[in-house]
Amino acid sequence: MSVDAILTAAQMRAAEQAAFDAGVEPYALMERAGRTAADIIWRAGHRRDLLILCGPGNNGGDGFVIARVMRERGVPVRVAALGESRTDSAQRAKAAWDGPVEDMMTAAPATQIVDALFGTGLSRGLDDAVADRLCALVNSAAASYAVDLPSGVESDGGAVLSTVPSFGVTIALGAWKPAHLLQPASELCGRLILAPLDIPLTSDVQRLSAPHLTMPAVDAHKYSRGLVAVVGGGMAGASLLASEAAARSGAGVVRRLAADIPGGGTHAIIHRKVMHADALAGELDDQRIVALLVGPGLGLDADARARLGVALDSGHPLVLDADALTLLGKDDTLSIPSGAILTPHEGEFERLFGKLPDSKIDRARAAAKASGAVIVYKGADSVVAAPDGRVAVEGRASSWLSTAGTGDVLAGLAAGRLAVTCDPFRAACEAVWLHADAAWRCRPAFVADDLLGALPAAIAARL
Numbered sequence: 001m002s003v004d005a006i007l008t009a010a011q012m013r014a015a016e017q018a019a020f021d022a023g024v025e026p027y028a029l030m031e032r033a034g035r036t037a038a039d040i041i042w043r044a045g046h047r048r049d050l051l052i053l054c055g056p057g058n059n060g061g062d063g064f065v066i067a068r069v070m071r072e073r074g075v076p077v078r079v080a081a082l083g084e085s086r087t088d089s090a091q092r093a094k095a096a097w098d099g100p101v102e103d104m105m106t107a108a109p110a111t112q113i114v115d116a117l118f119g120t121g122l123s124r125g126l127d128d129a130v131a132d133r134l135c136a137l138v139n140s141a142a143a144s145y146a147v148d149l150p151s152g153v154e155s156d157g158g159a160v161l162s163t164v165p166s167f168g169v170t171i172a173l174g175a176w177k178p179a180h181l182l183q184p185a186s187e188l189c190g191r192l193i194l195a196p197l198d199i200p201l202t203s204d205v206q207r208l209s210a211p212h213l214t215m216p217a218v219d220a221h222k223y224s225r226g227l228v229a230v231v232g233g234g235m236a237g238a239s240l241l242a243s244e245a246a247a248r249s250g251a252g253v254v255r256r257l258a259a260d261i262p263g264g265g266t267h268a269i270i271h272r273k274v275m276h277a278d279a280l281a282g283e284l285d286d287q288r289i290v291a292l293l294v295g296p297g298l299g300l301d302a303d304a305r306a307r308l309g310v311a312l313d314s315g316h317p318l319v320l321d322a323d324a325l326t327l328l329g330k331d332d333t334l335s336i337p338s339g340a341i342l343t344p345h346e347g348e349f350e351r352l353f354g355k356l357p358d359s360k361i362d363r364a365r366a367a368a369k370a371s372g373a374v375i376v377y378k379g380a381d382s383v384v385a386a387p388d389g390r391v392a393v394e395g396r397a398s399s400w401l402s403t404a405g406t407g408d409v410l411a412g413l414a415a416g417r418l419a420v421t422c423d424p425f426r427a428a429c430e431a432v433w434l435h436a437d438a439a440w441r442c443r444p445a446f447v448a449d450d451l452l453g454a455l456p457a458a459i460a461a462r463l
């Protein structure tokens with residue numbers, strides 16, 4: 001069972017049902033969920049007074065179990081409900097709580113607050129008065145915990161359906177849900193803690209996990225480690241950033257093919273002067289190239305279009321970013337080569353694939369399937385999707401990444417890892433992980449160039 005699985009509400013219900021069919025008693029599962037959550041709250045908050053808000057469904061039932069377990073441990077607990085418990089398990093959990101039940105709308109604040117109002121069964125935003133009351137209670141508490149999900153966030157897409165306060169901790173029950181990683185919901189979850197329920201889970205969607213990298217083989221040489229070619233264009237800085245990221249990501253050789261030869265920069269990068277598309281074709285006629293990056297700083301003019309065409313025809317494994325994506329989106333005569341890695345941000349994604357419905361996970365998966373390419377759908381949350389349906393979600397990158405040039409670094413990293421692994425999905429996942437890790441290693445207000453210096457430490461941490 002993967003600790004990284006991300007399940008939709010329907011998949012979670014199916015997993016729960018499969019456990020029931022296999023003989024697990026429904027109320028026993030709620031007890032397990034409530035006790036595991038109570039352990040987490042106990043470790044964090046000890047004996048400080050606790051107010052638990054219980055909704056009408058099973059999320060509320062979990063809340064009643066937490067209340068009982070915490071009181072058994074000597075914590076001063078109060079319970080406040082929103083409506084009557086409607087499910088059998090929730091009614092049993094409520095019956096097992098023999099203390100008073102206050103009205104949530106009038107309950108006094110507490111040092112610790114637990115939101116067990118709604119979880120995966122939320123079907124609409126909270127009424128304004130209820131949402132306001134939840135915000136007031138959470139904001140006045142020293143510590144706050146959301147059981148499974150903050151009430152008001154939509155589990156599958158991460159939308160915020162009514163005003164939701166920022167929680168200190170969200171305790172994910174059984175598995176991650178998309179809203180734990182997708183924005184804007186993820187931001188409101190605070191620290192994420194998984195409470196395993198020990199039931200079998202199946203999902204192609206995973207939380208992006210730390211990669212296991214290896215040193216070069218003992219008999220490695222620069223070409224066995226992979227030759228990355230980076231096609232430059234009008235904006236030199238972007239392809240320079242990408243080239244250096246590729247060079248610092250484990251590739252053996254990086255060749256930059258552009259009309260300019262820069263004076264400074266990293267001397268390890270080989271610069272070849274390529275004045276036009278025909279000359280590029282000659283340079284790309286080299287079977288040692290195992291990853292070809294096109295897009296950062298490419299430009300959008302006829303020459304850029306011609307260079308892109310040559311790159312697409314070269315047959316080399318491709319990483320396409322930035323201007324290459326824009327050109328692909330507006331020129332019907334160009335098509336996305338299957339097996340490539342594409343790294344669109346929101347605007348580039350929409351230009352390429354249109355406005356797709358559903359969650360960012362669904363959109364990335366649909367685009368990967370339709371194009372046959374690995375899609376790295378960037379933004380405050382990044383979703384990596386493979387044509388075969390596998391998806392990895394990185395929801396916790398530093399928002400300091402929202403600065404010019406960081407996407408060029410990511411594209412270079414993807415090309416470098418593609419050269420090392422020859423596996424587009426794995427390369428894309430490793431690149432997104434290393435990029436995010438490098439960002440956390442940089443000081444606030446870093447610039448894209450600083451990421452390059454942090455890459456060796458990010459790689460060293462994964463060896």
Ligand SMILES: NC(=O)C1=CN([C@@H]2O[C@H](COP(=O)(O)OP(=O)(O)OC[C@H]3O[C@@H](n4cnc5c(N)ncnc54)[C@H](OP(=O)(O)O)[C@@H]3O)[C@@H](O)[C@H]2O)[C@@H](O)CC1
Pocket residue numbers: 012013015016029030033055056057058059060061062086087117118119120121122123124125126127147148149173174197
């Ligand atoms: N799956 C698992 O393995 C396990 C799941 N467990 C737990 O179960 C939780 C899911 O429970 P759940 O399905 O009962 O849904 P839940 O979130 O409690 O709410 C549904 C109720 O709220 C109502 N309602 C909805 N929105 C509303 C609104 N805005 N304002 C007012 N009412 C609203 C809705 O009514 P309706 O939409 O029909 O009007 C319905 O009555 C899950 O998050 C986890 O905590 C664990 O116990 C064990 C393992």
Ligand SMILES: Nc1ncnc2c1ncn2[C@@H]1O[C@H](COP(=O)(O)OP(=O)(O)O)[C@@H](O)[C@H]1O
Pocket residue numbers: 322345378379380381382397398399400401402403404405406407408409410435
């Ligand atoms: N708010 C944010 N939080 C986390 N990561 C972000 C945020 N904004 C952007 N990023 C990341 O920073 C990079 C920006 O890439 P991109 O938009 O292509 O910028 P550029 O073209 O200037 O390099 C992407 O990897 C994206 O996922």
Ligand SMILES: [K+]
Pocket residue numbers: 059115116117118119146147148149150151
């Ligand atoms: K909740």
